[in-house]
Amino acid sequence: MDAFVLRTKRKRDESERESEDKNKLAKLNKLKWRKLSGENLDCDYIVLYSKEEADELLIKCAELLEYNTGQLAKVKVFGKWHDIPRKQVAYGDAGLSYKFSSTIVPARPWIPFLKEIRDKISEVTKHEFNFVLINRYKDGHDHMGEHRDDEEDLVPGHPIASLSLGQPRDFVFRHADSRGKHAKRKIDSISVELQHGSLLMMNNPTNKFWYHSLPQRKRLMNVRINMTFRKMTQLAKRDISC
DNA sequence: ACAAACGCAGACTG
DNA sequence: ACAGTCTGCGTTTG
Numbered sequence: 493m494d495a496f497v498l499r500t501k502r503k504r505d506e507s508e509r510e511s512e513d514k515n516k517l518a519k520l521n522k523l524k525w526r527k528l529s530g531e532n533l534d535c536d537y538i539v540l541y542s543k544e545e546a547d548e549l550l551i552k553c554a555e556l557l558e559y560n561t562g563q564l565a566k567v568k569v570f571g572k573w574h575d576i577p578r579k580q581v582a583y584g585d586a587g588l589s590y591k592f593s594s595t596i597v598p599a600r601p602w603i604p605f606l607k608e609i610r611d612k613i614s615e616v617t618k619h620e621f622n623f624v625l626i627n628r629y630k631d632g633h634d635h636m637g638e639h640r641d642d643e644e645d646l647v648p649g650h651p652i653a654s655l656s657l658g659q660p661r662d663f664v665f666r667h668a669d670s671r672g673k674h675a676k677r678k679i680d681s682i683s684v685e686l687q688h689g690s691l692l693m694m695n696n697p698t699n700k701f702w703y704h705s706l707p708q709r710k711r712l713m714n715v716r717i718n719m720t721f722r723k724m725t726q727l728a729k730r731d732i733s734c
Numbered sequence: 735a736c737a738a739a740c741g742c743a744g745a746c747t748g
Numbered sequence: 749a750c751a752g753t754c755t756g757c758g759t760t761t762g
Contacts, residue, residue, distance in 0.1 A: 567737095567738060567739065568737085568739080569737055569738075569739035569740080570736095570737065570739065570740085571737095572739070572740085573739090574739045574740075575739095576738075576739085577738095577739080577740095578738095580738090592738050593737065593738055593739085594737095595738090627738095636738055637737085637738050637739055637740085638737090638738080639737075639738040640738090641738090642738090705738085
């Protein structure tokens with residue numbers, strides 16, 4: 493966690509007002525924003541929910557969330573189909589869907605539980621979201637491979653808000669230029685342990701330059717649920733009925 | 735060009 | 749030191 497430095501202020505050319513409101517709100521809730529920086533990497537991290545609140549959210553997840561099965565739970569990589577090594581589902585505004593690899597994930601209609609979380613995150617971040625992708629990692633065997641979020645459907649430059657509940661897990665960033673056998677340059681990867689009840693804001697242009705993954709940690713026994721709130725464009729409104 | 739997956743060689747652990 | 753376990757990095761086809 494050494495990579496984090498205390499958040500001070502945002503760029504001067506952004507409204508002072510916005511920044512003041514945010515800090516006031518943060519103080520009221522005894523919250524501290526921390527900045528994660530690197531070359532073209534810009535994230536903000538905060539523990540948004542107390543342990544008690546986050547515990548309650550996890551319980552509600554178990555009661556209220558359903559996950560995709562069948563073809564929607566598969567992914568094609570290097571020409572082969574695999575079951576994704578976790579459970580996944582998306583909720584969002586009517587008609588929205590999200591493409592990753594060769595799979596199109598349609599959004600289910602919002603439920604009040606998820607709207608409440610979305611509204612709280614909007615209040616704290618001053619950003620709007622119309623879609624949430626949820627991934628459930630039952631234990632340290634479940635994971636997600638290295639990737640960048642598909643920008644085709646995302647509002648350009650809009651941040652992605654990632655809420656973590658349950659088992660803390662390492663989240664690893666790797667720069668595009670340092671991948672592969674003949675990498676252009678050697679750049680250290682950046683790892684953050686995402687805590688129960690925490691929010692990680694992935695700001696522009698992080699996703700353009702850095703891949704991210706949730707690697708296996710086989711000694712961990714407990715479930716983690718992650719919700720990534722996004723702002724999708726209307727282009728993501730595909731007609732999935734034909 | 736590029737991958738939301740696995741697999742394996744080398745690192746680690748006890 | 750040893751063997752079983754884990755993890756990071758490379759994969760190579762639609």
